[in-house]
Amino acid sequence: MPLKIYLSGEIHTDWRERIIAGAEGLDVSFDSPVTDHAASDDCGVAILGAESDKFWHDHKGAKLNAIRTRRGIEAADVVVVRFGEKYKQWNAAFDAGYAAALGKSLIVLHGADHQHALKEVDAAALAVAETPEQVVQILTYVLTGALPG
Template sequence: MRNWNVYLSGEIHTDWREQIEAGVKSAGLPVSFSAPVTHHEASDDCGVTILGEEPDKFWHDYKGASVNAIRTRTLIGDADVVVVRFGDKYKQWNAAFDAGYAAALGKPLIVMHGPDHQHALKEVDAAAFAVVETPDQIVHILDYVINGNLAGYTG
C-alpha cells in the first residue's frame, strides 16, 4: 500500500495539525506528515541566528523567510497533498503563498478556514480541490481518497 505524504501549512496557534494526525492514526491511514517549523520565534529568528544579526527589520525577516523557504519549498514539492489552514487570529500571508506555490506545482490542495474568510480567500479557495472547516473533514477526505471509504460519513 502506498504511503501518502501530506504537508500541513498555515496557522500555528491551535492544535489542528495534532487533530488531523490523531484522526489519521485512528483511521489507520498510511499517511506521513510534514510541516514548516511551527515554533514561532525559531521561524522568525532562524536567519539572523544562523547568518548574523541585521539592524534593519526587513533584512532580519528576509533572512528568516529565505532559510525557511528551503524547508517549505522542498516539503511542498515532495507532498502528495497540501493542506493549508487559515486561522482566525492572524493573517497568514505565508500560508497564502504556500497555497499558491502548491497550486502552481499542480499539487492537490485542501484549504481549511471558517466562513468569515470566504470572501477574502475566494481566489485561494478556487485553486483548491476542497475547502473545509474542520480537521475531521480532512481526515474524511484522506480516508476516501486512499481507501474509497464513505462509510459513517454524513457531511
C-alpha cells in the same frame, strides 16, 4: 508508499495535531514548516548573523524557511493549507499558490468567515474544509474509498 501530506498555515491552534491523530492507521506521512514561532522568526539571524534592521532580520529568516517549505510542498502528494481566525497568514496564501502552481492536490481549511476573502484560493483547491476532522475524512476517502459514518 505512504501518501505525503504537507500541513501549511497558521501555528496558533491544534489543527495539525487533530489531523495527525485522526489519520492514525492511514498510510500517510506528514511534514510541515517549523511551528515554533520564535525559531521560525529568528532562524536567519541565529544561523547567519545578527541584523540591526528588522527588514533584513525577517528577510534572512524567510529565505531559510523557504528552503524547508519548498522542499515540503514539492515532495507532497497533498498540501493542506489552514487559514486561522486571529492573524492574516500571507505565508499560507503564498504556500497555497505555490502548491496550485505545481499542480499539487490542495485542500484549504478555514472557517465560513473567510469565504469571501479566500475565494480565489478556494477556487484553486480541490476541497475546502472547515474542520480538521473533515480533512481526515477526505484523506480516509481518498485512501480507502470509505465514507464517514
